[in-house]
Amino acid sequence: xxxxxxxxxxxxxxxxxxxxxxxxxxxxxxxxxxxxxxxxxxxxxxxxxxxxxxxxxxxxxxxxxxxxxxxxxxxxxxxxxxxxxxxxxxxxxxxxxxxxxxxxxxxxxxxxxxxxxxxxxxxxxxxxxxxxxxxxxxxxxxxxxxxxxxxxxxxxxxxxxxxxxxxxxxxxxxxxxxxxxxxxxxxxxxxxxxxxxxxxxxxxxxxxxxxxxxxxxxxxxxxxxxxxxxxxxxxxxxxxxxxxxxxxxxxxxxxxxxxxxxxxxxxx
Amino acid sequence: xxxxxxxxxxxxxxxxxxxxxxxxxxxxxxxxxxxxxxxxxxxxxxxxxxxxxxxxxxxxxxxxxxxxxxxxxxxxxxxxxxxxxxxxxxxxxxxxxxxxxxxxxxxxxxxxxxxxxxxxxxxxxxxxxxxxxxxxxxxxxxxxxxxxxxxxxxxxxxxxxxxxxxxxxxxxxxxxxxxxxxxxxxxxxxxxxxxxxxxxxxxxxxxxxxxxxxxxxxxxxxxxxxxxxxxxxxxxxxxxxxxxxxxxxxxxxxxxxxxxxxxxxxxxxxxxxxxxxxxxxxxxxxxxxxxxxxxxxxxxxxx
Numbered sequence: 001x002x003x004x005x006x007x008x009x010x011x012x013x014x015x016x017x018x019x020x021x022x023x024x025x026x027x028x029x030x031x032x033x034x035x036x037x038x039x040x041x042x043x044x045x046x047x048x049x050x051x052x053x054x055x056x057x058x059x060x061x062x063x064x065x066x067x068x069x070x071x072x073x074x075x076x077x078x079x080x081x082x083x084x085x086x087x088x089x090x091x092x093x094x095x096x097x098x099x100x101x102x103x104x105x106x107x108x109x110x111x112x113x114x115x116x117x118x119x120x121x122x123x124x125x126x127x128x129x130x131x132x133x134x135x136x137x138x139x140x141x142x143x144x145x146x147x148x149x150x151x152x153x154x155x156x157x158x159x160x161x162x163x164x165x166x167x168x169x170x171x172x173x174x175x176x177x178x179x180x181x182x183x184x185x186x187x188x189x190x191x192x193x194x195x196x197x198x199x200x201x202x203x204x205x206x207x208x209x210x211x212x213x214x215x216x217x218x219x220x221x222x223x224x225x226x227x228x229x230x231x232x233x234x235x236x237x238x239x240x241x242x243x244x245x246x247x248x249x250x251x252x253x254x255x256x257x258x259x260x261x262x263x264x265x266x267x268x
Numbered sequence: 269x270x271x272x273x274x275x276x277x278x279x280x281x282x283x284x285x286x287x288x289x290x291x292x293x294x295x296x297x298x299x300x301x302x303x304x305x306x307x308x309x310x311x312x313x314x315x316x317x318x319x320x321x322x323x324x325x326x327x328x329x330x331x332x333x334x335x336x337x338x339x340x341x342x343x344x345x346x347x348x349x350x351x352x353x354x355x356x357x358x359x360x361x362x363x364x365x366x367x368x369x370x371x372x373x374x375x376x377x378x379x380x381x382x383x384x385x386x387x388x389x390x391x392x393x394x395x396x397x398x399x400x401x402x403x404x405x406x407x408x409x410x411x412x413x414x415x416x417x418x419x420x421x422x423x424x425x426x427x428x429x430x431x432x433x434x435x436x437x438x439x440x441x442x443x444x445x446x447x448x449x450x451x452x453x454x455x456x457x458x459x460x461x462x463x464x465x466x467x468x469x470x471x472x473x474x475x476x477x478x479x480x481x482x483x484x485x486x487x488x489x490x491x492x493x494x495x496x497x498x499x500x501x502x503x504x505x506x507x508x509x510x511x512x513x514x515x516x517x518x519x520x521x522x523x524x525x526x527x528x529x530x531x532x533x534x535x536x537x538x539x540x541x542x543x544x545x546x547x548x549x550x551x552x553x554x555x556x557x558x559x560x561x562x563x564x565x566x567x568x569x570x571x
Contacts, residue, residue: 113487120484131482133475144476148485150271196484 043069043231049099051085059085061255072226074234074242076266077252087204087235091123092116124193124201128208130185132177138188139173145192163191183214204235242266279496293465297505300454301549305513307447314440316532321436322401325429330422331391340392343416352403357395364390401433459560466494466564491565498557506550
């Protein structure tokens with residue numbers, strides 16, 4: 001039932017027939033691969049990871065988490081329990097106080113500053129507050145991400161319409177973020193996160209600012225992205241979203257993993 | 269190459285977006301550079317002043333009445349043999365009285381007194397000029413030789429000149445010290461302003477910087493526009509200061525030349541090394557500004 005409802009989303013009807021074609025095009029002929037490629041049987045592997053903020057505030061404690069390539073994992077928990085800390089550790093926004101974090105076989109526990117950009121080009125990140133630049137159109141927002149990564153203009157002109165088509169915003173390329181709904185802005189944010197063909201997509205409360213309809217659209221988009229091979233880590237406290245997904249659920253309580261269920265539900 | 273062009277583009281964008289902040293920073297850089305250039309002019313002028321005074325220092329040696337012009341000429345020759353002596357002028361007794369009359373032409377009582385004396389009261393005179401003021405002591409010692417000393421009636425006191433020159437040197441060194449201190453203070457203020465400008469610029473661009481970091485822009489790509497922007501400030505300030513300094517010097521140089529009764533050489537000083545002077549100023553200013561920028565970025569730009 002839920003699946004039918006999701007399939008009925010208007011944007012998907014329009015983009016549906018183009019989706020696979022365009023997405024595969026981007027995957028196959030998209031951007032040049034980054035220097036450090038992620039390869040491993042475990043796409044994400046956290047071993048005894050703890051993060052303590054000074055002076056002595058607990059982020060996460062003794063976290064052991066293995067995520068395989070192509071998985072869709074929801075990390076759930078109440079506010080302040082360490083979900084976002086866990087997400088930040090994955091894309092090196094935070095460094096662990098102890099323990100080991102491997103991303104695609106790359107130990108990023110003590111990653112050097114100069115290597116962080118290489119990691120970020122292989123992990124797409126989506127936030128609750130979209131982080132779009134208000135003075136740029138949505139096409140410019142996506143182009144900006146490519147420009148600052150040193151991509152050539154010819155390639156940028158090719159890729160930007162493609163990713164906008166993936167998120168069904170091809171016809172709104174020249175609009176500014178304030179002219180879009182929250183859901184549309186989040187789709188722009190997701191489109192931007194896809195420009196480097198990431199193997200991992202970390203979405204930290206992507207539906208936190210959205211209504212039910214937009215939440216469904218975003219979740220459908222994330223599922224589609226996952227179906228094409230991208231490992232998705234969704235951090236959320238939205239019960240309906242997690243229950244509808246029927247995917248692996250990791251529950252975080254007081255900085256520790258309280259449960260890890262293969263096809264779980266929101267149980268807090 | 270593409271990245272370098274984009275860094276340049278972002279640097280110019282930063283410049284225009286913070287236009288007034290850029291203007292304030294450039295103004296401060298201009299003030300600093302102007303002070304340095306005024307210091308350079310003062311340096312040339314003080315050298316010239318010292319040289320001017322030194323060149324005019326001459327010590328007159330008066331011989332007793334009755335000493336022949338030949339004896340005076342012999343004394344002059346022996347002085348000329350000294351390496352330290354630049355020039356010795358011999359004024360014969362007749363020339364001495366003529367010069368005295370000319371000098372006191374308007375003083376009838378003085379001339380009348382001279383008439384009453386009846387005969388030429390003057391002996392020959394030597395006017396000695398040294399290559400360097402410091403050599404006068406040695407030169408005057410040579411005249412203590414008994415061969416000459418018995419014929420010498422009076423020697424001008426050199427101490428007065430020495431005091432004057434010392435005073436000129438003291439004043440010029442103080443002026444230099446003051447100028448140097450002023451330049452150092454302006455440079456320090458420049459450092460603070462550049463630091464603050466970069467801090468504000470980082471604050472204004474925090475959203476873009478955040479996105480850059482998020483999508484994997486390299487650290488140098490994030491930092492480089494700030495450094496380039498500061499170099500751009502330095503370049504604009506240097507060009508402005510050069511455009512003001514060179515014409516000003518060209519206008520002032522003739523006035524100084526008249527005052528010092530000869531070429532001062534300020535214009536030629538700048539003309540001879542125009543590229544080197546302003547390139548050096550630009551280089552040092554950029555280096556100092558970039559250091560300040562790096563400090564600000566280390567503090568506020570966590571990449």
